[in-house]
Amino acid sequence: MTRIAIIGPGAIGGTLAAWLAQDAAHSVTVCARTPFDGLRVETPEGVITAQPEILTDPFQAGLVDWVLVCTKTYDADATGPWLERLAGPQTRVAIVQNGVEHVQLFAHLVPTQTIVPVMINLPAVRNAPGQIVQHRHGIIAVPAGPNGQAFAALFAKTEIEAAAHEDFTSQLWIKLTGNSHTIVPTLTLRATGPVWNAALESIVRGVVEECAAVGRAEGATIPQSVIDNAVEAAKAMREGAVAGSFHADRLAGHQLEVDARNGVIVRLGRKHGIPTPMNGVLVTLLEASGSPWISG
Ligand SMILES: NC(=O)C1=CN([C@@H]2O[C@H](COP(=O)(O)OP(=O)(O)OC[C@H]3O[C@@H](n4cnc5c(N)ncnc54)[C@H](OP(=O)(O)O)[C@@H]3O)[C@@H](O)[C@H]2O)C=CC1
Numbered sequence: 570m571t572r573i574a575i576i577g578p579g580a581i582g583g584t585l586a587a588w589l590a591q592d593a594a595h596s597v598t599v600c601a602r603t604p605f606d607g608l609r610v611e612t613p614e615g616v617i618t619a620q621p622e623i624l625t626d627p628f629q630a631g632l633v634d635w636v637l638v639c640t641k642t643y644d645a646d647a648t649g650p651w652l653e654r655l656a657g658p659q660t661r662v663a664i665v666q667n668g669v670e671h672v673q674l675f676a677h678l679v680p681t682q683t684i685v686p687v688m689i690n691l692p693a694v695r696n697a698p699g700q701i702v703q704h705r706h707g708i709i710a711v712p713a714g715p716n717g718q719a720f721a722a723l724f725a726k727t728e729i730e731a732a733a734h735e736d737f738t739s740q741l742w743i744k745l746t747g748n749s750h751t752i753v754p755t756l757t758l759r760a761t762g763p764v765w766n767a768a769l770e771s772i773v774r775g776v777v778e779e780c781a782a783v784g785r786a787e788g789a790t791i792p793q794s795v796i797d798n799a800v801e802a803a804k805a806m807r808e809g810a811v812a813g814s815f816h817a818d819r820l821a822g823h824q825l826e827v828d829a830r831n832g833v834i835v836r837l838g839r840k841h842g843i844p845t846p847m848n849g850v851l852v853t854l855l856e857a858s859g860s861p862w863i864s865g
Pocket residue numbers: 576577578579580581582600601602603639640641642644647648651665666667689690691692693694695698813814826
């Protein structure tokens with residue numbers, strides 16, 4: 570029996586917990602901040618349900634084989650008390666978050682050699698605690714090597730496509746580049762498609778190109794098509810559409826992962842001497858929007 574604990578049963582954590590619990594070889598524990606009774610996920614394959622063990626107090630937790638951290642990036646430190654109880658020398662800790670700094674965010678909490686950074690492409694929304702909609706087929710990428718292979722194997726009996734990649738850095742940066750333009754509707758609270766014009770296009774393209782330039786300086790291979798597809802996606806965004814969790818979080822008045830998603834482009838751009846004026850302006854404007862919830 571593989572013991573798996575999931576910290577943060579939100580849209581991503583709840584979906585992964587429900588899928589992993591479908592496999593009888595797994596014993597799944599959910600580490601929650603807000604209590605709930607069970608998981609119900611509407612997936613592209615139909616509704617799945619699960620009744621994992623649900624803990625709300627780290628002192629109830631014991632050692633497991635795998636921890637999946639599925640909180641927002643700005644809640645990394647808050648997972649410390651859970652990790653202290655769940656992670657022993659044999660435990661591997663998968664960080665399932667957006668951004669490119671999975672290892673850095675958790676290096677002070679667990680030994681870095683036990684960390685498995687995870688890129689996840691799986692649009693999901695939590696409507697209430699334990700009640701989630703997975704909108705599309707899920708894709709997971711992890712680094713090649715024994716830990717990455719073992720993590721991917723956990724999903725063998727799920728609809729989620731998990732694979733280990735030799736060039737994981739590129740996987741992370743391609744995702745970030747494709748997502749980077751969503752800062753525009755997150756800031757304007759308006760879909761980009763209906764108000765598309767040459768000036769808006771140059772801002773969107775600038776954001777995406779800056780991200781790709783910084784990613785390439787960090788060692789990623791990012792084809793031009795990733796940039797062009799991101800610009801096309803922004804142009805095609807329909808009135809009323811929500812550009813993923815960043816935009817959804819601002820609409821809901823939640824704290825934002827602004828540093829992990831666009832601030833990082835500015836910070837790492839500075840390190841490499843790459844100008845990032847578009848990301849710099851939009852991050853500054855989002856931070857200046859007066860919202861109390863801006864954060865990493
Ligand atoms: N949603 C999506 O479509 C996608 C999201 N991502 C990324 O995945 C990550 C998770 O996002 P998402 O699932 O949307 O986020 P959610 O806000 O839906 O879920 C985060 C969860 O973490 C919980 N949490 C926070 N702190 C703690 C703590 N100390 N102990 C236990 N639980 C805690 C929250 O608790 P509470 O229930 O109290 O709020 C919530 O359940 C982010 O980095 C995001 O960018 C990546 C791809 C797609």
